Structure formats: C-alpha cells, structure tokens
Amino acid sequence: MGALLDKIAVPQDRFEIRLSGSGGQGMILGAVILSEAIGGDGTKNVSQTQSYGPEARGGASKSDVVVSPNQIFYPKAMKLDLLLAMTQESLDSYYKDLKDGGTLIIDNVLVTDIPTDNYYGLPFTRLAREEAGHVMVANVIALGAIAALTGVVDKETLINAVLARAPRGTEEKNRKAVEIGFREAEKLKK
Amino acid sequence: MATVVKQKSDVVLDYLRPGKKFPSVWCPGCGNGTVMSAIIRAVDKLGYSKDEVVMVSGIGCSSRMPIYLDFSALHTTHGRALAFATGVKFAQPHMKVIVVTGDGDALAIGGNHFIHACRRNIDITAVLINNNIYGMTGGQGSPTTPDAAFSTTTPYGNAEKHFDVCDLAKAAGATYVGRSTVYHAPQLEKQIATALEHRGFALVEAIANCHTYFGRLNRQGDAVAMLNMFKERSVTTAKAKEMTEEELKDKWVIGTLYESTEKSEFCEEYQKLVDRVAKGGR
C-alpha cells in the first residue's frame, strides 16, 4: 500500500486554469471566451467546466479550463497552474487547489488577505468602472491580464474571441478592456 | 316501393379494417359502436380519403375503436392518446387526426394532456365517449361519475364532484366544443363532421350508455332504457336558452356549445415561425 501513490504526479502536458469570483462577475463567460481563444486554431484541446447550480449565482463561483496539446482525459482541474480570484471568498475557497509555483492573479482592491507574496494584483473591477467605462467588463480585463502574464493565448486571438461573443454595440468597450488588462499586466512583469 | 331515401347505410362497411373480424369486443348495445358508426359517416360525408385519417386512442373500451377502422391507427397507453396525437399531427400537419377517448382515459390519467391539447389549439378532433364509468376494468368511478352515483368503487354513492367535459375544454382553450348523445346519432354525426372541419382543437362529447356497469349499478336499465333517458334528458342549445338554471339541472345541453376562429391553430402558427426564421427573422 502506498507504493503507487508515492510516485504519482499530475501529467505535465496539462495546463489548468481556474477563474473564480462571485456570481455575476462573468467567470463562466470568461472561461468560455478563453477556451474559444485557446482552442480556436485546433492545436490545443480545451475542457471547460464550471460550478453549476446555486453557487454559480453567488459566493465562490468558479469555472475551469484545462488546456493540453494531447487528449484531455480528466475533464476537470486536478492541480491549478493558474488561479484568478476576483473576490476574497473565492481566493479563500480555491487557493489550496493552486499548485506550488502556480500563478495567482487577484483583484487587489477586493482581495486583501493573501496567503502568499507570490502573486499578481490588479484592480480589475476599478479599471473596468473607471477606465473601460463599464463594470461588466472586469472579466475581460482579467482575460487580457492572463494573456499577458501566462502567454497561454496571444492578445490578438483573445481580442477576436472576445469580439465574437460581445453583444452588438459593445465591441469597442470589450476590445479596450482586453488592451487595458494586457497593458497593466505587462507593467507588473517588469 | 320505398320512397324515403335518406342516406347510404352500408357505407360503414367500407371503412372496416380488412381482416379484422367483427363483431366488436363491446357489450351488446354499447354506445361505442354507435359513435364509431357516426364517425365513419362523418368522415365519409366530408370525403376524406382513408389515407389522410389517423385515429389515435388510449386505453379503455372506446379506445379499441381504431383497431376496427381502416385508417392509420395508433392505439396507445392509458390517458396519453392526445400526447401521441400531438406528435402525429405536428409531424404531419396535413393529416386528419381523430382521437377517440373515454372519460377515465381523457380526464383522469390523461387530464393534463387534455387541457394542454385544448390550450395549444392543435388541430385535432377529440371524440370523448362519456359513459360516466370505467367500463373495461369493471365499473369503477370516473371523473364524470355524477354526484352520489354508484360504481364498484363508490358503493355508497359518489362523494366526489364530477367534471363538465365541455366546460373544461372551453376553459382550457379548445376552439370547438360540441355535445351529443348516442340516442341523437344523426346529430352526433353532424357534430363530429363540424368538429373535423374546424381548424383547431375540437371536442365532441358523446354521451353513451354503459348499461353493463353504470346502468345496472344506478338502476337505469338496459341499453334501450338508457337511450330513452338520453332522449328525455337532453335539450338543444336553442331550447336551453329559454330555460332556467333550475330547469337545466340534470339535463344535457346538446349541440354546438362553443365555436371560435379567433385563436390561431398551433401547427399553422409554428409553420409561420419556421417561415419567419427561414427568412432570417427572429
């Protein structure tokens, strides 16, 4: 007993992303857009799942995207490579699922109690309200930041994916949101 | 030589399913046969081809009817005839769909399908043969068993209230509602013909005798006695207008009770939707 369990590891070919926040912050739509951006050219497989039911409407809503160049066996995340936490509650709930050395991105206005120094913080909600012109695009700003910080998808591909899902009349707002997220995150990298 | 010529009588024989042996399973004098004969004559008078008629039924005495008739036949599960018929009609809107059902079948186990078929106003003609009792299972009380009436499950008299089938259909959204009895067979035939030509959900309540159970348990006598009772207790819509509520108690108003063309028919409405979507509309 235990001989096998000591030796196992999550396969290296998987990149696991979780977008978390409160219901209504657009985490599921964010994950859908990210999946379309990443999987669009057919070179990578994606598997997107979400919390479904009452918790999706409040508390710590989450949506996962698993990315791999190979067939994705297990559809859900096992150990996160990237966690986006838009609220304190979601960080508290999901920080334990982040792997050692994994990337943590938070909204540093709404999330203040952070159990590590190794994270990227940006005021997504404030940027959305003050710079992008609508609080609704905080999730899109976060996607821009994810693109800049991880390279899991390039900026132009992301913009196209965002525009494909944007309601008519909001295209410019959404394009700008990606740009803001990307730009602000680039600053953090330096 | 006879001079009185009214109608071709043997037309009914043309509509019997080849190979299916008569006589029917029904008791001697059962009103189901009379209603079947009326349906055949209505269909024949309207000139429908046998190929365009689908007869759908559920479970019960009356629901055996499609087996005998040379139409496409769907003899389904208890209470569900209208739901099956909805599938047939919606899939092949040019077909004439006739549902033959009983009071227990349509109103108890099938009550939900009944009100929703009315609500949709789908172009189905439902002939509900109301004998106030479950015949096939041996005389149990049904949703139309009158107050205080006897059945094998109401041995001390029925404590429940009963449905007025026609009121129910009208309230639920049916756009044609008619009633007749097996005594008034020629009028029943007319009601059915009018219902068949109506575009929308049409209900014809055919009051029929189950002397075997209802008649025996409620001392109403044999088939003939029950037919005569139907004659005595029925009043036409015209006559009913001149009668008080008190006078109308225990009477059946027969004739066309409700008819409307204002509400659109479901299949036609859906076809409009399909056409609109095909043009790129919403």
Next chain:
Amino acid sequence: MSDANSTDQARRKPPQTKYDYSAGPPPVTINMSWCKACNICIALCPTQVFEPDRDGKPVLARQEYCTQCTLCWIHCPDLAITSNYK
C-alpha cells in the same frame, strides 16, 4: 325504468302507410352473425317492423311498414343492419 316500458314508448306511433317491397329485396338486411341482440333496433323502430326471435335478434315481422327512416341502422352499435334502398 324497465326494458318493457322504454320499448313501449318507442312504439307509440302506429304505422301510417304500407310500402310494397315485393318487387325488390327486403327493406333492410340484418347481419345475424354480427348482431348481438341488444334490442335497440326493435325498440327504436317507430313502425314496429321488427320482432325478436328466440335469441332476441330482430326479424322482419312487418317489413311493409318500413319507412326507411334510418333509425335502426344509424343506432346499431354493431353495424349489423344495412338498408337495401339508397
């Protein structure tokens, strides 16, 4: 209400006219193998054309009174009566 009463009621009207069916077939034909002897035709016939046989099935006892009124075959639940005059 008894069987006898109702039958009598239906027979109240006396026959008015006689018809001669001798040149052709009888006014109606009864399919005895389909007939279940329910008595409806016998009771409803306004001119008392039928009488029940030993099994209760109708026989044409007074065919000359048949007016081709249609009541018998239109009510026959077993489609056992057809008129021969159309």
Next chain:
Amino acid sequence: MAERERKLLQGNQACVVGAIYAGMRFYAGYPITPSTEVAEGCSRELPRIGGRFIQMEDEIGSIAAIIGASVSGKKAMTATSGPGYSLMVENIGYAYMTETPVVIVNVQRGGPSTGLPTKVSQSDTMQARWGTHGDYNAIAVAPSTVADTVVETIRAFNLAERFRTPVTILLDEVIAHSRSMVEIPQEGDFPIVDRIKPTKPAGRDFMPFEVTENFVSPMASYGDGYRFIVTGLTHDQHGFTTNRADETVVKLEKLRNKITRYEEEIYKQEARWTDDADIILVAYGSAARASLQAAQIAREAGVKVGVIQLYTIWPFPEKPLLDLCAKTKKVIVAELNMGQLVHEVRRVLPGDIDVHSVLRYDGEILTPLQVLEKVDEVM
C-alpha cells in the same frame, strides 16, 4: 474536403449537433436539469431547418409525442434526466412493443427521486436496461467526451433506425455541461441509417410487423397509404391484437432476436493499454475519463493499468469484455453509483478474475486519485 468548422460546445449542445446530423427533425421535451440545454438547442436549431420542436406538458407527453412523430415518418428525440426518464418508462415500453425508433437522452443526475439535480451520477445504468415492465432487449450508448457525444448521438439514431427500437443515450451531468472544441461533422463524415421502407404494396400481403430474415420489419409511415395499426397490446404480424400463446411467443422472440442475434453490430468499446495490463479498469462516461487519467498517471509511475471504456452499455458487451480481460486477473469497475455495472462485469467474467469496485455517489465525479487509491489497494 473543406476544413471543418470548429466550435466550443457543451455536451448537451453536441447532442443536438449529432442528432440533427443524423436526421432528427422532431423534438419533444420537458425541461429538467441537467438536460435542458438539449431542448434549448433544439428549439433554436430545428425551425431553421424546417424541423419541429414542441415543449410538452410533461415527460410522459414528450415521449408520447416523439413516438407519434416517428410512426409519422420523422426521426425524433427527447432528452431528460433521471426523474423524467422514470416518467417515460411506460411509453418507452410502448416503443419497444410497437418497434418504434426513437432516441431518448438521459442526462444522469443523482437520485433516487429529485435527488441531486445539478450533480453528476451514473445511477440510471440499470434503469436504461430494466426501466419498463415486461421482457425486451434494450440498447443504450454512452459517450464520455463532448466530441464523443456527437458521434454517439449519430450512432444512437442509426441503431434506432436499423433495429426499429428505442435507444437511450446515457449522458451524465459532467459531460453534458463541460465544453470542448468540437469539429462540426460534414456530409459524408458518418454513415446515416434510415429505416427500411416497405416494398410490398399496401393490402393484405403487407404485414407491418412481419418477422423477416433479420427480424426487423420494413416500416411504413402514416400517410404512406398503408393504414397500418400500431398497438401496445401484444399483436400478430398484421398488427392485430392477440391473446394467442403461439403469436405472443413469435412477437416476444422477434423483439429479442432482432437485438441478440446482431449484438456484434451494437457493441462498441475502446481498450487502452490492456494488452499487458495487470489491472484493467472498466468504466463509461465521465467515470471513464477519471479511469483513463488514472491509468495514464499509473503508467507513468510504472504500474501496468489498462482501461476498457464502454460506449455500448446495453446490450452488455459480454464477449468483448471476456476477450479483453483474458490475460488479466484483476478488474476494477469505476462508476458513479453504488455499484450497478459491476454486477454485469461479475456475471460475465470467469470466477478467477477478481472484480473490484471504485464508486462515488456523493454527486461529484470520481477523481483520478480515488481510482489510483483503489488500484494501489488491489495491486
């Protein structure tokens, strides 16, 4: 051939794509979590291609309507979840008896009763086989990925049409609600099977339930001029109801033989790493996803684990399982219930193979770690 369109689809949406590809033009259903997106997809897509969508008053009406549509010549489908499937089973029995091809999607969730509406389960495995009363041979297929769902839905329609029988698709909440990029199939990618139409002219010679060489009768539609009779009562080859012992036996054996004699056509399973496996995992649906992941991890850690993933659940793939497990001594059946499929595996495999279970029934998907713990335990 042109490059295929790729779309991010949910499992439930993939089911709609597959069904429409297979020729489904009639959908009747009633909303129930977690299957509702199938209905929503059909309500959007069917009018665009001249199909028909109707939301019925309940699940009983839904299955009734699609049977009515199928005998009227349409390929028809409904989708539901455990409690709704329970409501449908009487009329599913009607479809078996009347040999009416329909497809029923069961997106499984926790039960019994209302249970766990938003949580995953595979506890309808046996309901799909034995749900309705009487003797009959059921067909049930089960995808495990979003892309599979397109393929298996097409296969379900083909089997339904080929065998004139209802076919159940056993989805589960995880597959139904997860999204992946899916290649939208183009004409010619998959064969499409249509019911065989009668060649005999209408009349006494045409028997709508004729026992043919392969037991499947050609199927006319209402309006074709055949005016045939369809009844759920036991009937002879003409469709007439019968009580006769000899005709009853002919009917029931027809229902059985048309499936059992052709099981090889229905079986579908995928074996991975089984040739040298010391332990073989048997699973379907999202439990197979966990099993495959566990096996991959175990292999990387040097333990020889194989996986048999079942795509056909019913008829249970007895012979393929026997063949694939011939060289192993240990089998673990992974499923999201309190042990249903494992009974079939135990029944089929010889006594010298140890059959174990790894189960989860709390509403969550099995994790690869849970499966690995079981592997570790039985090693």
